[in-house]
Amino acid sequence: MRHLRRLGFAWILLFLPALAQAQDFGVMGSAETINPGNFKLMANPIVVFQDGAADNEVGISLLAGYGFTDRVDAEARVAFYDNVNFLGGDVEYWILKNGGLDLSAAGGFHVGWGDRVVNSKALDLTVEGSGRIAPRLELFGALDVARYSLDIDDRFDNDYTTVHLVPGIEYALSDNLDLVAEIGIGLNDDSSNYVSGGIAFYIR
Numbered sequence: 001m002r003h004l005r006r007l008g009f010a011w012i013l014l015f016l017p018a019l020a021q022a023q024d025f026g027v028m029g030s031a032e033t034i035n036p037g038n039f040k041l042m043a044n045p046i047v048v049f050q051d052g053a054a055d056n057e058v059g060i061s062l063l064a065g066y067g068f069t070d071r072v073d074a075e076a077r078v079a080f081y082d083n084v085n086f087l088g089g090d091v092e093y094w095i096l097k098n099g100g101l102d103l104s105a106a107g108g109f110h111v112g113w114g115d116r117v118v119n120s121k122a123l124d125l126t127v128e129g130s131g132r133i134a135p136r137l138e139l140f141g142a143l144d145v146a147r148y149s150l151d152i153d154d155r156f157d158n159d160y161t162t163v164h165l166v167p168g169i170e171y172a173l174s175d176n177l178d179l180v181a182e183i184g185i186g187l188n189d190d191s192s193n194y195v196s197g198g199i200a201f202y203i204r
Contacts, residue, residue: 024110024122025061025077026196027166028180030130030140031102033094034067041065044180044198046079048107051192057081061196071097077110084114090124102130103178110146119151130201136172141165144184176202 026046034040040066048057059081067073071094079086088110096103105127112120123146130140144166150158168182181197 003165009011024088024146025063025079025113026184026194027126027128027140027142027144027168027182028061028063028095028196028198028202029200030170031094031104031128032066032097032130032138033071033104034073034075034202036067036069038067039065039072039203040067040075040200041197041198041203042180044196046194048081048192048194057083061198070094075108081114084117086110086112088122088124090126092126100131104122104128112148120148121151122146122148128203130170139167140170140182141167145164161185161188164191164194170200176204178202 026044028042028044033188042062044061044063046059046061047071048059050056059079061076061077061079063075065073065075072091074089074091076084076089078125082187088108090108092104092106094102094104103192106125108124110122110124125146126144128140128142132138142165144164146162148160148162150160152158163186164184165187166182166184168180171179173179177202179197180200182195184191184194184196186192
């Protein structure tokens with residue numbers, strides 16, 4: 001019985017790399033929060049680059065957000081990949097605004113699940129700066145950190161952290177429509193590089 005249990009845990013651990021290599025939602029936006037009383041809807045495909053012989057992972061992230069004040073918004077997100085899905089949300093605070101450089105911080109939580117991966121939960125923290133380099137174009141950069149806990153036996157070290165450096169651009173196509181693109185650069189062994197681009201639509 002003990003050997004069967006160990007074999008079961010070993011089988012579970014085989015799938016940990018697949019979950020560790022998955023990117024959840026991306027950052028996908030500048031440091032500015034959503035205007036108070038406005039809604040934001042967004043869809044962005046994500047390509048995650050896997051190491052070795054594993055196939056690259058392709059998914060899509062969907063977002064719905066609302067601006068509560070001129071400095072605070074909240075966003076709910078869901079992402080779908082072949083082997084894993086994510087659901088979560090965050091609250092963002094605009095720390096420094098309208099000084100040439102904008103700075104914000106966001107904290108949140110998300111869960112992951114799938115038929116071939118171990119279920120997970122994670123705390124998220126993102127610190128982001130952005131600035132306008134043209135009338136319709138903003139450049140942003142973020143440090144995106146997620147601390148994962150996996151739903152397996154406590155005798156195993158079942159926590160890990162992903163850290164991404166994320167440069168990107170946000171271009172205003174119109175007053176209500178933005179084009180956003182970014183590159184995620186994994187800064188540790190549990191983080192994979194990714195690219196993402198999408199459209200944000202604002203309901204004002």
